[in-house]
Amino acid sequence: MPYLNVTDDAAELYLGAEGVELDETNPENRFGVEWMPSVTALIDEAVAARKPLIISATGKFFSNGLDTDYVFANGDKLPAYLDTVHALYAKVLTVPAPVIVAINGHAFGAGAMLALCADHRIMRNDRGFWSLPEAALNMPFTRGMAALVRTRMPDATATEAMLTSRRYGGDDAVAAGIVDEAVGADALLERAREVARTRTALVGDNQAVIKRGLRLPLLDDLNTPTPATLL
Template sequence: MPFLSAADEAVTLYLGAPDTELDEANPENRFGPAWLDAVAGLLDEVAAEPTKPLIITATGKFFTNGLDTDYVFSHSDELPAYLDRVHALYTSVLTLPVPTIAAINGHAFGAGAMLALCADHRIMRADRGYWSLPEAALNMPFTRGMSALLRTRLPDATVTEAMLTSRRYGGNDAVSHGIVEESADVEALPTRAREVAVARASLIGPNIALIKKRLRRPLLEDLAAPTPASLL
């Protein structure tokens, strides 16, 4: 399950299990109910004691592969409530009272790709892994909140291509298309994330949270809108 690791420079939220490259129970770090519970609790801990920037990352092949499709298909009647929980996760990251940095170590797909966009600053592994929105290829719609997140956080040409074609972007492509701010070799990824964290550490406090909420108010309103049962 996800966990926090604190160092002098920052707190790191790992999306997988401790002491292992891959969580055997959830090797793709998908958004299962228990995973969502764990991450929400950890973000609450960060918000309650905002003393250091937050780095969000994982280990292995995946940053996160997004929605738990097995759960979705077997609990279709619970889909609106499940998606509302995903929206709440995005809102938590978007409004944290600390600088947030996503260190994207591997594949970030669908809802996981959107999670990366919630961070204030994004660094993606250059040599391996893709950022992609596969929903069009999978005949899946985007929710109102997800569409607003993508429209707000990406350039228009990029969001149009990404949502309508399900293109996969490698690290350097993600930089040139405005999906992430920079790319780095996998060995340098943690170091670069910590450097950004140190540079922004002085901004921590209630003022940064207020700025984020006002900056992102229309997006937060869209994310707070209940998912209708008619979505699918």
């Protein structure tokens, strides 16, 4: 399960199990029904620490997105499940502190969209892809997810990413405006910490006020209940 490591520089939220490369309970850091409340609670702990927030993971995946096993087995619960996903995005988008994401591995689907919620995005340039595979999987985007993608990257990139399911490596993701930087794996976390150190003075409630104003239409879309007719 996810864990939090608070240092002098930042509160570092890791999406997988502590001390291992592979979380046996959720090896791809998918958005499980127990995983999401755990991440939300850790974000609250990070906020209480009053430090910049870094979100990363270990191993092959940053996050492989929705828990498809749960989705396909619980169609009647899908709207409520997706509303919980949206609530997590809104949570990250309005953290009262700078949020830096360090994309350590594959970020697909809902996991790719989680990375978009950060204020500053860094991706490793030697391995791992950022991708929205929904078109290739014949899956729709919710209103909130479409708004998130549309407003957090250039329009041409959003169009390509949503309609073609292209996989972007680190350097391609920088060129496309998906992430701000791409660095080697060994430099990924230290670069995130460097950015956190430059933004420490910005931590505080005013960050959340500014973020809500900046992202109000997006937050409205994310807060709109998912219709049962989505699929």
